[in-house]
Amino acid sequence: MKLKLWMLVTAAIVLSFVSLFIGAIDITPKDLLDFQSDEVEIFLASRLPRLMAIILTGAGMSIAGLIMQTLSRNKFVSPTTSGTLDAAKLGIVISMVFFTNVTYMEKIIFGFACALIGTFIFMRLLDRIKLKDVIFVPLIGIMFGNIISSISTFIGYEADVLQNVSSFFLGSFTLVVSGRYELLYVAVPAIILAYIFANKFMVAGMGEDFAKNLGLSYKTVLNIGLILIAIISTIVVLTVGSIPFLGLIVPNLVSLYLGDNLRKVIPHTVALGVVFLLACDIVSRIIVAPYEIPVNTTVAVIGSAIFLVMLFRGKAYAK
Amino acid sequence: MQNNVKKRNTVKILILLVIAIVSIIGFLFYNIQGSFSYAFPKRVVRVCAMTITGIAIAYATVMFQTVTRNRILTPSIIGIDSMYEVVQTVIYFFLGSASIFVVDRYLNFGTAIVAMVIFAILLYRFLFRADKYPIFLLLLAGMIIGTLLGSLVNFLQVIIDPIEYLSLQNRLFASFTNVKSELVGISAIILIACFLYGARLMRDLDVMNLGRDNAINLGIDYDKIVLRVLILASILLATSTALVGPVTFLGLIVSNLAYQFLVTYKHSILILGASLISIIALVGGQFLVLHVFELQTTISVIINFIGGLYFIYLLLKESRSAR
Numbered sequence: 001m002k003l004k005l006w007m008l009v010t011a012a013i014v015l016s017f018v019s020l021f022i023g024a025i026d027i028t029p030k031d032l033l034d035f036q037s038d039e040v041e042i043f044l045a046s047r048l049p050r051l052m053a054i055i056l057t058g059a060g061m062s063i064a065g066l067i068m069q070t071l072s073r074n075k076f077v078s079p080t081t082s083g084t085l086d087a088a089k090l091g092i093v094i095s096m097v098f099f100t101n102v103t104y105m106e107k108i109i110f111g112f113a114c115a116l117i118g119t120f121i122f123m124r125l126l127d128r129i130k131l132k133d134v135i136f137v138p139l140i141g142i143m144f145g146n147i148i149s150s151i152s153t154f155i156g157y158e159a160d161v162l163q164n165v166s167s168f169f170l171g172s173f174t175l176v177v178s179g180r181y182e183l184l185y186v187a188v189p190a191i192i193l194a195y196i197f198a199n200k201f202m203v204a205g206m207g208e209d210f211a212k213n214l215g216l217s218y219k220t221v222l223n224i225g226l227i228l229i230a231i232i233s234t235i236v237v238l239t240v241g242s243i244p245f246l247g248l249i250v251p252n253l254v255s256l257y258l259g260d261n262l263r264k265v266i267p268h269t270v271a272l273g274v275v276f277l278l279a280c281d282i283v284s285r286i287i288v289a290p291y292e293i294p295v296n297t298t299v300a301v302i303g304s305a306i307f308l309v310m311l312f313r314g315k316a317y318a319k
Numbered sequence: 320m321q322n323n324v325k326k327r328n329t330v331k332i333l334i335l336l337v338i339a340i341v342s343i344i345g346f347l348f349y350n351i352q353g354s355f356s357y358a359f360p361k362r363v364v365r366v367c368a369m370t371i372t373g374i375a376i377a378y379a380t381v382m383f384q385t386v387t388r389n390r391i392l393t394p395s396i397i398g399i400d401s402m403y404e405v406v407q408t409v410i411y412f413f414l415g416s417a418s419i420f421v422v423d424r425y426l427n428f429g430t431a432i433v434a435m436v437i438f439a440i441l442l443y444r445f446l447f448r449a450d451k452y453p454i455f456l457l458l459l460a461g462m463i464i465g466t467l468l469g470s471l472v473n474f475l476q477v478i479i480d481p482i483e484y485l486s487l488q489n490r491l492f493a494s495f496t497n498v499k500s501e502l503v504g505i506s507a508i509i510l511i512a513c514f515l516y517g518a519r520l521m522r523d524l525d526v527m528n529l530g531r532d533n534a535i536n537l538g539i540d541y542d543k544i545v546l547r548v549l550i551l552a553s554i555l556l557a558t559s560t561a562l563v564g565p566v567t568f569l570g571l572i573v574s575n576l577a578y579q580f581l582v583t584y585k586h587s588i589l590i591l592g593a594s595l596i597s598i599i600a601l602v603g604g605q606f607l608v609l610h611v612f613e614l615q616t617t618i619s620v621i622i623n624f625i626g627g628l629y630f631i632y633l634l635l636k637e638s639r640s641a642r
Contacts, residue, residue, distance in 0.1 A: 076459075129638070135455040136638055140631060142462055147627035150620055157616040244466075288478045297477060300470035304463050311460050 002257050008271035012055075015278040019054065020047050022282065024290040045178050053173055053181040054281050055274050057236050057243060058250075060187030062273030063194050063266065064232040065247025070262060071225045072126060073205045074137050075255070078248035079233045081138035083145035085244070087118025088230070088237045090152045097159040104238075108183075111238055115230040118148060123226065135311075172294040173240055173281060181239050190228050191270060198262035201225055243277070243296050245303025250276055252310055328581050328588055335595035342603035343370070349610055366602060368498040368562050371506050373569070373597030375559040378513070379552040380570030381577070381590050385524050386548045387447045389454055390578060391633050393570040394439070394552055396458075398465030402438045403560040405468050406431040407491055408475045416486040428557065435553035443549060454637070494564045495605065495617050506558050517551055520544060524586045566619050568626020573597040575633065 020043070021027055027047070031039035065078035079085050091114025095107045122144055126137060155161075194201075204211050204221045211218040236243060250273045254265055277295070280302060284293040343366055351358045376395070383394045394400065410420050410430065420427055442464075446457055476484060523544050527534045535541050559566070577593035605618040 129635070133455060133638070135453070135459050136634070139455055139459050139462070140634060142459075143627050143631050143634070147624060147631075150624040150627060153620050154616050154624070157620065158614060293474060293477045297470055297473045300466065301474050304467040304470060308460060308463050308467065311456060311463070 003268070003272075005267055005271060008268065008275055012271055012274045012278065015275060015282065016051055016055070018282055019051050019278055022285055022289075023047065046176075049178045049181050050173050050176045053176040053184055053240060054277050056181075056184040056187045057240055058246065058273040058275075058277030059191060059270040060184070060232040060273075061236055061243055061246040061277075062250040062269045063187075063191050064229045066251040066262075066265065066269050067194055067201060067225050067229055068247070069251055070201045070205045071222060072123070072137070074134055075252055076134055076138040076248065077141060078138075078245075078251075079229065080142075080244045080246075080248050081145070082119060082122045082141040083148050084115050084119045084122075084229060084233045085237060085242045086145040086148040086152070088112070088115035088234045089242065090114050090118075090148050090155075091234070092238060093152045093155055093161070096161055097155055104183075107238055108234060111234040112230055115234045116226060118144075119226050119230055123222075172292075172296065174292060174294070176240065183235050184239050186235055187232055190232050191266075193224070193228060195263070195266050197221065197224060198266060202260075202262050241294075241296060244300050245307060246273065246277065246299060249303055249306045249310070253306075324582060328583055331581060332588070332592060332595070335592060335599065338603065339595045339598045342599055342606055346602050346606045349606070364500045364503055365495070365498055367503050367507070368500070369495065369601040369605065370598050371503070371510055372559040372563050372566065373573075373601045374594040375506075375510055375513075375555040376566060376570045377573045377577075377593035377597040378517070378590050379555040380574045381586065381593050382517070382520075382524060382548045383552045384574055385527055385586065386545050387443070388530075389457070390575060391454065391571070391630070391637065392458055392461055393568075393574065394556055395565060395567050395570050396465065397442060397461035398468045399435055399439055399442075399553060400556045400560040400565045401465055401468040401472065402435045403431050403557050404472045404491055404565075406434045408472050408479070408487065411483050411487040412475050412479050415480075416483050421486075421490075428561065431561075432554050432557050435557055436550050439549040439553050440546070443545065455634075458634075491564075495601075495619055499562055502562050506562050509554065509558050513551055513555055518587075520547060520551075521586045521590075524548070525584055528584050567623060568630065569597060569600065569622055571633075572622065572626050572629055573600060575629070 021029070023046075025039070025042055027039045027043055031037055032043060034040065061079065064084075068077050068079065068082065068084075069075055088111045091111035092107050094114070095102050095110035098110075099106055122141060125140065125144070129137070129140070200216060200221045203214055203216050204218055204225070208218050211221070251265070251269050254268045254272055258265055258268055277299070280298045281295050284295045284298045287293060346366055347359070347362050351362075380393045380395075384390055384392070407427075410418065410427070414420055420430055442461075446452060446460065452460075476487065479487065523534075523539050526537055526539050527541065527544065529537070531541055573593045573596045574589075576596050577589050580596075581588055581592045583589060600622065601618060604621060608614050608616060608618055608621060
């Protein structure tokens with residue numbers, strides 16, 4: 001089946017409306033006409049920010065995954081399977097231990113620095129590995145992430161902030177209210193930049209020698225890509241917590257029906273990422289209403305199941 | 320020549336035994352402050368739990384790796400011990416804490432084991448037996464299955480009734496700092512029973528190292544042995560998970576160290592060695608963490624860190640031989 005962009009956009013709009021009007025307090029579109037009512041206040045302070053946060057996270061994480069997959073030319077590389085999310089967490093944990101009254105800005109800086117270093121180390125590691133197997137690389141990446149997160153747990157234990165750490169990273173949109181999520185708008189310029197650099201990323205993905213032959217400043221393009229990935233990951237981890245598998249499966253689903261032309265793929269990836277995350281969030285809110293399930297749990301269940309299917313789909317990887 | 324190797328292995332096993340005993344004694348008696356009669360029994364319980372866990376995981380891992388013919392994938396990495404938590408959560412979720420499956424501990428444990436065995440057999444049938452998937456794919460799939468089960472548990476635990484959840488939490492959240500002391504006795508009995516039963520399998524497992532076809536040629540009822548091993552491994556893992564919770568990378572480390580340290584194909588020796596290494600890693604490791612480095616962290620964090628590094632090392636080694 002070939003999905004058209006307009007279908008995805010329609011789905012995103014419909015799901016957005018659903019997302020705006022479900023929740024503990026019933027709000028109908030009619031209530032919004034009365035500007036003085038409590039409903040309008042709830043709508044503006046909680047529902048709308050939540051929707052925006054979901055859209056920005058869905059789009060941002062999917063694009064981050066897409067850039068990574070293009071640069072490494074490996075379909076199974078993503079912030080989840082390369083330690084980027086874990087490195088961002090480690091940075092935030094370190095900032096929490098170092099500064100007693102850690103500010104938002106310090107968390108961002110440390111998280112970003114660690115995410116960047118982590119992703120960079122992983123990409124270097126990839127250069128060293130002889131076996132560029134499509135399966136082998138994410139395997140190393142996941143283990144790399146496990147090692148980094150055991151360092152976080154260790155620091156958490158020693159500094160007695162473990163409780164803090166684990167509640168902090170539970171990916172959820174529950175706590176998103178106006179004033180607490182605006183940082184996510186950084187994803188917008190990041191996506192635009194990704195679009196501008198799309199062709200260059202593709203060329204860089206062909207390998208250093210090839211890229212240089214075509215007159216591309218390989219190092220610069222690679223670094224821009226890594227910085228974009230690190231920024232998006234850090235900001236998502238910081239504002240909503242870690243959302244696994246999103247950057248992994250969305251670009252893969254798109255490339256199933258659309259191929260690999262990055263300029264064409266980017267709008268679809270953004271739209272599908274938004275649709276996927278919105279759907280997961282709505283499911284998480286409906287099942288135990290008026291309570292809700294952390295969205296990262298729902299995403300992890302669905303995402304890992306889809307990933308498993310992708311792994312065994314077709315005979316491409318069979319001996 | 321043969322005798323030489325045998326002798327050397329005996330010496331090595333004796334060395335391991337001495338280190339294991341020294342770490343246990345150290346852990347039990349070192350620097351007891353305050354009331355001896357209060358601290359000592361607590362330490363005994365912890366040492367027993369660690370010893371039982373260590374032996375159970377080493378035993379299950381070595382057998383599992385022979386049956387699946389690989390040395391990287393362990394039952395824990397592929398999520399067989401997460402299955403224990405899945406079963407417990409599902410029971411609470413659908414039947415509630417007043418159900419006979421919760422109240423009757425034996426029935427509860429039995430149900431968990433049956434589910435784990437079925438899961439292990441399915442994995443074996445579809446992944447290993449087919450023999451068409453490369454090892455790296457199996458590894459990645461195994462890890463993702465583990466993640467899937469883990470997040471499924473989280474998912475159910477969030478939507479479960481809060482009162483049921485409290486009771487479930489009480490049952491599930493075991494760790495080295497929160498040993499389920501009431502289970503130590505029954506775990507020891509199960510472990511001994513597994514050893515008595517498994518002793519007959521050791522020779523068959525030695526022959527199975529030659530591969531499926533050769534083993535069948537030599538008169539081994541291959542599939543029957545595989546089934547027995549999977550059941551045994553599931554029981555062992557259920558026991559250790561119930562006692563101290565999942566310890567993901569312990570099996571990987573101790574089995575591979577045993578393969579390297581003891582040059583033999585004999586499972587009786589390999590399992591003995593791996594068990595001793597396992598005890599040293601857990602008890603000795605905890606001793607070092609507590610008293611030498613004076614850290615608060617639990618040994619499982621350190622094992623996951625070292626295990627992760629070791630896993631990458633093994634992968635890189637394997638990848639070099641693959642091409």
